[in-house]
Amino acid sequence: MSLNLLNLDAAQLVSFFADIGEKPFRAKQLLRWMHQFGEADFSKMSDLAKPLREKLAASAVIKAPQVVSDATAADGTRKWLIDVGNRNAVETVFIPETNRGTLCISSQAGCALDCKFCSTGKQGFNRNLSTAEIIGQLWIASRALARDAGGTPARGAAKALGATPKGERVISNVVMMGMGEPLANFDNVVTAMHLMLDDNGYGLSRRRVTLSTSGIVPAIDRLRDACPVALAVSLHAPNDALRDALVPINRKYPLAGLLAACRRYLDRAPRDFITFEYVMLEGVNDGAEHAQQLIDLVRDVPCKFNLIPFNPFPNSGFKRSSRDAIRRFAEILLAAGLVVTTRKTRGDDIDAACGQLAGKVEDRTRRTRRVVEIHSC
Ligand code: SAH
Ligand code: SF4
16 A cells, blocks of 8 residues: 555655655655645656656555535534545534634544543544544645635645735644544644644644643643643543543543643643633533632643533533523633633534534444444534
């Protein structure tokens, strides 16, 4: 089987070229063709000599996953369903805002961590996505958005990733907040993030790439060393008893250790705060007492809170907190000097809001093998 060059970051491409007797600068040329011009056809790479193009075509491919569907919501949110083989599909969502465009990327087909309010977690895990499948989501979205902006597929991709006529990027931010736990697919996610950050790739700053984790403590430390990007931690509860119940990975990595890892991360982080995500579940974690406990819990961690109104899915057993409850909760945190935002629900008419992403996963963790619809983000 041919090697898929979308799986390789700059350092890996340099070794690939060394193995075929070529100079390191070829890596830079190829990265630009693949990621800045969205080109998958070696024969069109005009600054590579013909014999090299033929050598590449004989031993390698540039292959992004296939798009199954592509839908745009009334508010401009756009969602792609992406085939990752063997009856599995994941979703990628683009969220346009006034001054930025955020792409939400998936890292796994399903998730093994079983958070109780997350339908991905409830419905199982199939496998880690490859680097090509992860970066392929950015590749696909960049090309599609560029085409819409009026560019040719090749030039347009560069336009999407570089400057628009107004000097803005179409995709200015990437969040690893789609399906799956990114730190449970560490190597492939880090390689894909190298490509997002590479000046010959997507050229995003570390501050504009955010990884969201449910709190795999040793992997947070590894990330600090391997690829420190902006970090979001899915807290969701202010004490271990409640977090054990909602986010089962807490039993292995309880809150004290998680918060210590957040403090260590800040030594190398591109931003001087951790974002804490907190899903608002009526009558479960949204009381004044929970807000007070949270204030004590995060006392030593520079942070911002992002309150996420729960997005329901069938048989979840949870309800979204009322607007008033969310406002009261936010006010208690704000009064203690914390920075708090409430996540807007976007794209819910195409099921693209957080907690509504629907992919397809053939669960391999349960006794009965089955295909299930999954929801995440
Ligand atoms: N696995 C990672 C990233 C993917 S989930 C993590 O857990 O952080 C992205 C965010 O959406 C997480 O904060 C997650 O807890 C939240 N989420 C999951 N299900 C949700 C739902 N039904 N409604 C609202 N937010 C949800
Ligand atoms: Fe996995 Fe994140 Fe869902 Fe938890 S919230 S089950 S870690 S995707």
